[in-house]
Amino acid sequence: MDESEDQVWQIINTIPTLAWSARPDGSADFFNRRWLEYTGLSAEQAWDWGWKVAVHPDDLPRMLEIFHDALNFGRPFEVEGRLRRGDGEFRWFLFRGSALLDGSGKVVRWYGTNTDLEDRKRAEDQLRAAMFERTRLSAVRAEIAMVLARKDTLRGILHRCAETMVRHLDAAFARIWTIKNEGAELELEASAGMYTRLDGRYSRIPFGQFKIGLIAQERRAHLTNDVRNDPRIDNKDWAKAEAMIAFAGYPLVVEDRVVGVMGMFSRQALTQGTLETLAFIADGIAHGIERKRGEDEQVQATAKLERAFAEIKLLKDQLYRENLALRDEVDRASMFEEIVGASPALKAVLSRASKVAVTDSTVLLMGETGTGKELIARAIHKRSRRSSCAFVAVNCAAIPASLIASELFGHEKGAFSGAVQRRLGRFELAEGGTIFLDEVGELPAETQIALLRVLQEREFERVGSSQTIRADVRVIAATNRNLEAAIAAGTFRSDLFYRLSVFPIEIPPLRERKEDIPLLVEYLVSRFARKAGKSIHGINKTTLDLLLSYPWPGNIRELQNVVERSVIVCETENLSVDESWLSRKPVTSQPKTRLELTQLAAQEKEMIEAALRESGGRVFGPSGAAAKLGIPGTTLDSKIRSLKINKNRFKATNAI
Numbered sequence: 023m024d025e026s027e028d029q030v031w032q033i034i035n036t037i038p039t040l041a042w043s044a045r046p047d048g049s050a051d052f053f054n055r056r057w058l059e060y061t062g063l064s065a066e067q068a069w070d071w072g073w074k075v076a077v078h079p080d081d082l083p084r085m086l087e088i089f090h091d092a093l094n095f096g097r098p099f100e101v102e103g104r105l106r107r108g109d110g111e112f113r114w115f116l117f118r119g120s121a122l123l124d125g126s127g128k129v130v131r132w133y134g135t136n137t138d139l140e141d142r143k144r145a146e147d148q149l150r151a152a153m154f155e156r157t158r159l160s161a162v163r164a165e166i167a168m169v170l171a172r173k174d175t176l177r178g179i180l181h182r183c184a185e186t187m188v189r190h191l192d193a194a195f196a197r198i199w200t201i202k203n204e205g206a207e208l209e210l211e212a213s214a215g216m217y218t219r220l221d222g223r224y225s226r227i228p229f230g231q232f233k234i235g236l237i238a239q240e241r242r243a244h245l246t247n248d249v250r251n252d253p254r255i256d257n258k259d260w261a262k263a264e265a266m267i268a269f270a271g272y273p274l275v276v277e278d279r280v281v282g283v284m285g286m287f288s289r290q291a292l293t294q295g296t297l298e299t300l301a302f303i304a305d306g307i308a309h310g311i312e313r314k315r316g317e318d319e320q321v322q323a324t325a326k327l328e329r330a331f332a333e334i335k336l337l338k339d340q341l342y343r344e345n346l347a348l349r350d351e352v353d354r355a356s357m358f359e360e361i362v363g364a365s366p367a368l369k370a371v372l373s374r375a376s377k378v379a380v381t382d383s384t385v386l387l388m389g390e391t392g393t394g395k396e397l398i399a400r401a402i403h404k405r406s407r408r409s410s411c412a413f414v415a416v417n418c419a420a421i422p423a424s425l426i427a428s429e430l431f432g433h434e435k436g437a438f439s440g441a442v443q444r445r446l447g448r449f450e451l452a453e454g455g456t457i458f459l460d461e462v463g464e465l466p467a468e469t470q471i472a473l474l475r476v477l478q479e480r481e482f483e484r485v486g487s488s489q490t491i492r493a494d495v496r497v498i499a500a501t502n503r504n505l506e507a508a509i510a511a512g513t514f515r516s517d518l519f520y521r522l523s524v525f526p527i528e529i530p531p532l533r534e535r536k537e538d539i540p541l542l543v544e545y546l547v548s549r550f551a552r553k554a555g556k557s558i559h560g561i562n563k564t565t566l567d568l569l570l571s572y573p574w575p576g577n578i579r580e581l582q583n584v585v586e587r588s589v590i591v592c593e594t595e596n597l598s599v600d601e602s603w604l605s606r607k608p609v610t611s612q613p614k615t616r617l618e619l620t621q622l623a624a625q626e627k628e629m630i631e632a633a634l635r636e637s638g639g640r641v642f643g644p645s646g647a648a649a650k651l652g653i654p655g656t657t658l659d660s661k662i663r664s665l666k667i668n669k670n671r672f673k674a675t676n677a678i
Contacts, residue, residue: 040136046129062108078104113140162190180212188215193286200282268292272300274308363538367530379405387500389529392579395500403456411455419461423660437486463503477521532574550589562598639673
């Protein structure tokens with residue numbers, strides 16, 4: 023195989039799509055590496071018609087019908103279906119195929135691709151669901167407004183409102199109570215759905231008792247999609263027998279005064295949109311009740327409303343004056359709103375960040391993974407004179423070494439295979455603003471030289487162009503590696519290091535700022551509980567002691583994951599953490615010596631050369647060196663470059 027043919031196969035195997043070919047009868051004879059890696063099948067398993075096992079059984083008959091129709095007539099085809107990933111998950115793909123014909127019009131071969139549609143499908147489903155929900159809620163709001171405008175008795179209006187809720191909100195039944203006896207109890211005024219009688223156990227409810235009385239007392243809505251385990255549902259046997267799943271109740275409030283309560287049970291889960299619609303209905307019903315109370319009560323209500331508005335205005339004016347006085351103090355005390363903590367170690371970091379933020383100096387953020395380096399970088403940008411311009415973040419470790427220069431500096435059309443049009447790099451996108459280079463220690467040697475030029479000369483060139491572009495960009499870099507050790511090992515340039523570390527900031531690991539853990543846990547619990555719709559008010563003392571004693575090798579990111587997982591499984595008002603979730607592996611914080619690093623690099627080089635020798639110089643593929651070492655091909659390719667290994671000299675060993 024000559025070099026050009028080898029390059030073609032390399033392109034086919036690395037393009038970001040699933041590609042295949044088949045014989046004239048449709049039996050497959052080739053799948054590219056992306057296809058095989060996605061499905062987890064070997065080439066032998068997928069050849070001929072073996073690929074059918076990766077297609078969803080519900081989609082396969084339809085797809086085969088379209089495929090066979092295309093085979094019979096030799097025409098292109100495309101069909102959507104679900105393809106199984108190696109871990110068993112099915113995702114939607116667009117299957118496309120086209121025939122290669124000879125001079126007589128006879129099919130010689132079939133070529134095709136599979137393109138991932140999952141994200142588009144999900145977006146379409148979400149859009150349809152959102153449009154349906156909006157349409158449904160708009161309908162119920164419009165109908166309630168018409169009901170409230172009718173000339174009828176109070177009970178007649180409330181009964182029609184309850185019927186509308188049953189029809190449009192998936193309610194098994196709905197009821198409405200009003201306040202009676204000077205606020206001592208609630209009387210059932212309307213009922214629709216399964217139960218329409220107005221007598222019985224819940225026809226009169228003392229204020230503050232049962233779920234309805236509590237809603238009136240607290241003047242707060244209550245929604246649950248688990249009535250069988252909700253402490254406010256007193257008759258759980260009835261709920262189980264009737265297959266009830268959800269309950270929603272809403273207070274009817276006028277001018278800060280409760281005039282009634284509405285509630286509904288459903289055999290289906292209710293959404294936040296349902297609660298918002300109930301808020302609209304409750305407001306209309308509350309004012310409808312008030313209008314029926316007579317002219318005297320209306321006059322009193324108007325007076326109370328005016329007083330309430332005056333009080334609100336007074337409070338707003340007072341709050342405004344207090345805000346003016348406190349704004350400077352808040353800015354000084356909490357310059358970085360998203361960063362939680364008050365430990366001396368964190369305060370020292372924030373102090374240094376606040377000093378450098380107002381300058382244009384290059385900043386190097388150093389610290390272990392998960393310590394919040396990007397948050398600090400964003401905070402520095404936010405407080406700089408560049409805050410009105412873009413903040414562009416680049417994870418240097420996540421981009422293949424062959425593409426990093428194009429990603430940072432852009433490329434011209436035709437600069438390399440696949441460059442079908444000009445592309446602006448991240449430095450151009452960040453013009454006038456800030457670029458954040460995360461994991462800067464992972465940059466390959468040639469890109470380090472280009473970055474050094476940007477820092478020294480404030481200029482660069484796109485890949486494939488000789489035109490110089492000026493760069494008005496502030497650089498903030500971050501690393502979790504010991505760059506000085508990398509310099510000693512020959513993998514990082516010393517001149518680039520000194521250009522980046524104009525203003526170094528060392529971000530302490532979480533184990534060195536343990537006094538911040540209670541604040542962080544409280545913040546994270548509040549955030550995730552609100553997101554999950556849960557009410558968690560406390561943290562188990564044993565749990566807090568456990569969190570304080572743990573060394574947190576993954577730092578804040580690990581803490582965040584543990585808290586989120588705990589909130590998901592929490593079924594009480596007090597948070598607790600399963601101790602088995604916390605790894606007790608010792609944390610090594612002592613840096614390796616230069617000799618140790620040199621020895622490690624030599625050992626690593628020997629292992630890579632041995633794998634290349636066994637694979638005949640091939641890096642990628644099932645039999646490549648990357649597969650033998652158990653690491654991604656792009657990572658191995660980067661290491662080969664950094665260790666200056668000539669992989670071509672191994673190709674002759676196994677040449678055929």
